[in-house]
Amino acid sequence: MQVSVETTSNIERRMTIGVPAQEIDQAVQKRLQETARTVRLNGFRPGKVPMSVVKRRFGDSIRQEIVGEVMRDNYIKALQEQDINPAGWPRFEPKTMEEGKDLEFVAVFEVLPEIELGDLSKINVEKPVAEVTDKDIDTMIDNLRRQQAPMKEVKRKSKNKDVVTIDFKGTIDGEEFEGGAAEGHRLTLGSGQMIPGFEKAIVGGKTGEEFDIEVTFPEDYHNEDLAGKPATFAIKVHKVEEPQLPELNAEFFQKFGIEAEDEAGFREEVKKNMERELKQAVSNKVKNDVVEGLLETTELDVPSSLVDQEIDRLRQEAVQRFGGQVDFQQLPKEIFEDQAQRRVKTGLLFQEVVKANDLKADAAKVDEKIQEIASTYEQPEEVVAHFNSNQEQKTQVESVVLEEAVVDLVLGQAKVKEKKMKYEEAVKAGQAQR
Known part of the structure; x- marks a missing residue:
């Protein structure tokens, strides 16, 4: 196998691969023999079809199959030899495919960009500072009563x-x-x-x-x-x-999954939920500012293959939200282009911060995050046990903790300005970033 690699852009590569004709011919001959043993044709007993007939009937299609498999296998082998990590599957361009001649083809693919992070000290972050007041709790309970009224x-x-x-x-x-x-x-x-x-x-x-x-x-x-x-x-x-506002009693409390004996107990649970929402909103706002700052201070080319994959994910999510009545591929890709670009860029930038600073998901923080999630359920111990016994679920939590580590690292170098807000303003600021 002969391999040469041409750099056509910052992220695109053209890899030319040559495969000896003998390798193709041997594979074709072996597949023809396997076919002759199993094929059923009128006028011939099973396993007794002459090779000339098998080759005439199936030779072209078998050769196409073999060439496709050889291109795929040799492309993978060439990547390993050249120590190249592609961003997605390639586009194959056969150059010579004639029987008896060496196979030559080009694999066009993208690689992950080399990223040089910008000056993190130039990133500006506005951090909401708010608290849940008694008036906020009154407003929330009033809203809850009106929902049920x-x-x-x-x-x-x-x-x-x-x-x-x-x-x-x-x-x-x-x-x-x-x-x-x-x-x-x-x-x-x-x-x-x-x-x-x-x-x-x-x-x-x-x-x-x-x-x-x-x-x-x-x-x-x-x-x-x-x-x-x-x-x-x-x-x-x-x-x-x-x-007609309902009374604040046990029956009303249970409609929101809250077991409380009186209004004071209900208010305390509502306050806890509001504080969780506020904490998440502040986190969302800060993270979004960090992402915006990274995007503004760092230039990078984005592999189109990764964007296409993200567009498909967004289309599938959209179909699921609307009840799955249509094929996601019927939704225009253009609708999701900007969001997909942003997601991919954000992912690549976070990965680079992780790699450049050798960040790891702290085990103690992972446990703390699981406990935090579990606290919102009626049986928190069962939820904790579920996460600890399900590696896929735990890996998702580890990813969240690692993202938070990236945000914390950037905040340590960025210009952070605190801004006092009311509870409702802070929550809206966080919701706008999702």
Whole structure:
């Protein structure tokens, strides 16, 4: 086997491989003999089909099979000899395939990029600083009660947190616009579902009333044709309902999986859950800033094969979220291109930080992370035992701990600025990074 490697870009390689004709011919002859022993053809007894007939009927297809196998096997052997680690499967380009002549083919493939990390001290990280206050807990419990509250129609002016059923029709300069109308729309006033000013303008409306409201679309509105423009909405109120808040008792607590004897115990469990959510949100925000900083300070080429693999994963995830009713390959790849690029770049950069600094997943932190996960379940001991007996699950936890080690290392060199936030602001900041 003769091998030569050409570097065509930072990450692309063209490997030319030559295989003696004798190796191909011997493999073809052996496969023909195996076929002759097993093939069944009309007019011939099993195992008695003449070799000339077998070769005439199956020779071309067998040769194609053998050439494919030889290219694959010799490509793998050449990679080992040349000590090359490809990023994905190659594209084979046969150059000579004629019978009796040496086989020559080209394997075009990508390799993982050589990464030189940028100056970590130039990375800026904003770290939210927040705490869970009694007011935050009150708001959370109020939200939980409203989730479980039956609705009762009322004959009064609407107020915040009421649910109104309305028709609306929007116009700009007297012209209707796409997506600006609906009938029988249920809206919780004060929820922020609509553009700023819309819900506030409806507060005070009563069943049967019709009126117009004036609002302005935000400058950063997702539809550029509407962004920043004033609009008029014709409103008709069909119904006003208010929630009938349930009592804070054991029956209510159990709906959220909380075993508590009284309101004080329930508040304590709610607080613990909120603190976990806050901790995760801060972690998400900080990690995202670290990722953004690494991407900005380090240039790297991304193997398209890895991006394609990530796109397929994202498409499969999307199909699963929507009930698996379509083949994931029917979803356009372009929708996932940017997200896949970012994921692959992030993975490569984290791997480089790990390698450059010889980072390991600390066993004690892995155990701590498992305990943290288990604490959210009713039988934490069983969850811990499950992780410790399932290596695949434990490996996933180790990966998370290793990611946290990367983030901590970067934070040690980056410019970190703490920013005081309310609980809700911090949680939103973290959610926006997922």
